Amino acid sequence: MSVSLTRYLVEQQRSKGHIPSELRLLLEVVARACKGISHAVNKGALGGVLGSAGSANVQGEVQKKLDIIANDVLIEANEWGGHLAAMASEEMDTIHAVPNRYPQGEYLLLFDPLDGSSNIDVNVSIGTIFSVLKKADASTMVRESDFLQAGTRQVAAGYCVYGPQTTLVLTVGDGVAMFTLDREQGSFVLTQEDVKIPEDTQEFAINMSNMRHWAAPVRRYVDECLQGKEGPRGKDFNMRWVASMVADVHRILTRGGIFLYPWDKREPGKAGKLRLMYEANPMSWLIEQAGGAASNGSARILDLEPAQLHQRVSVILGSRHEVERVVRYHQETAPAA
Numbered sequence: 001m002s003v004s005l006t007r008y009l010v011e012q013q014r015s016k017g018h019i020p021s022e023l024r025l026l027l028e029v030v031a032r033a034c035k036g037i038s039h040a041v042n043k044g045a046l047g048g049v050l051g052s053a054g055s056a057n058v059q060g061e062v063q064k065k066l067d068i069i070a071n072d073v074l075i076e077a078n079e080w081g082g083h084l085a086a087m088a089s090e091e092m093d094t095i096h097a098v099p100n101r102y103p104q105g106e107y108l109l110l111f112d113p114l115d116g117s118s119n120i121d122v123n124v125s126i127g128t129i130f131s132v133l134k135k136a137d138a139s140t141m142v143r144e145s146d147f148l149q150a151g152t153r154q155v156a157a158g159y160c161v162y163g164p165q166t167t168l169v170l171t172v173g174d175g176v177a178m179f180t181l182d183r184e185q186g187s188f189v190l191t192q193e194d195v196k197i198p199e200d201t202q203e204f205a206i207n208m209s210n211m212r213h214w215a216a217p218v219r220r221y222v223d224e225c226l227q228g229k230e231g232p233r234g235k236d237f238n239m240r241w242v243a244s245m246v247a248d249v250h251r252i253l254t255r256g257g258i259f260l261y262p263w264d265k266r267e268p269g270k271a272g273k274l275r276l277m278y279e280a281n282p283m284s285w286l287i288e289q290a291g292g293a294a295s296n297g298s299a300r301i302l303d304l305e306p307a308q309l310h311q312r313v314s315v316i317l318g319s320r321h322e323v324e325r326v327v328r329y330h331q332e333t334a335p336a337a
């Protein structure tokens, strides 16, 4: 018997009581929006969705047409349901409060509407990442500061990867479940429950072209992996880098591995490339829920108190023992660094 996302959420709500009906509605609406985005992605050149939009986002990155389409799909799907107070996105400078003509709910939705934008035009996997928080004070007008909550406060998080299959991956704090889009039925079907990442791995993911810019602990870690059987690790390592965080994290949730997008010397004032609130936090929670670990080198990512909506962070996540090793290398070199 196949279990749809709706049924899964209803059963979770009934048996464990940790998905209030408003949150269930929110997650179903996000999933529906992801179906729409998946459809647009699939059409590619036929839908006229490839190429640049000729604009830049708040972080100065060139926006692709699909970045904007995906952002609009998520906003339009979510603003009228009454479950949200506001949304925030990689593609919007500030928050998008639910317009006055609709009822306001207590949830806050954050997303990277289309992660891995550089892969859109070359037909490589991309995805949507999302994180759900609750507004601390339901009685006040929603403000950007309401979003500035640590990752430990997330009530749901997930991503949808648009690859050979479209797969939605979700946590509400009780393990990780995966749903595959059945295009004939038009619904997400549960295909894996209680996802677990092996604690050890022989596969790492990092953009090696930045090697000369890395800090010493990251260099040491990757150097040792590269030395393989003859080096201190005593085993050979494989390397993968899709350049879509969703696809790299999906591989790690499926077969283990470690992903690093560390701070580097190119822009020393920036904590890293990836954004804390709608990339690192949801992915870190999923990874932890699957038994892995996520750190910025000195602290657990989920414990970081955000100061800005679009704040960046150094990311090291995946198989627990490997992440712990990289953190240890940071501690060992900390005084000199």
Ligand code: AHM
Pocket: 061, 090, 112, 114, 115, 116, 117, 118, 207, 243, 244, 245, 246, 261, 273, 274
């Ligand atoms: P994006 O949100 O603008 O697509 O940027 C984030 C992406 C991640 O998905 C990926 O891990 C990284 O950027 C790839 O960076 P690089 O181009 O340095 O390989």
Ligand code: MG
Pocket: 090, 112, 114, 115, 116, 279
């Ligand atoms: Mg992104």
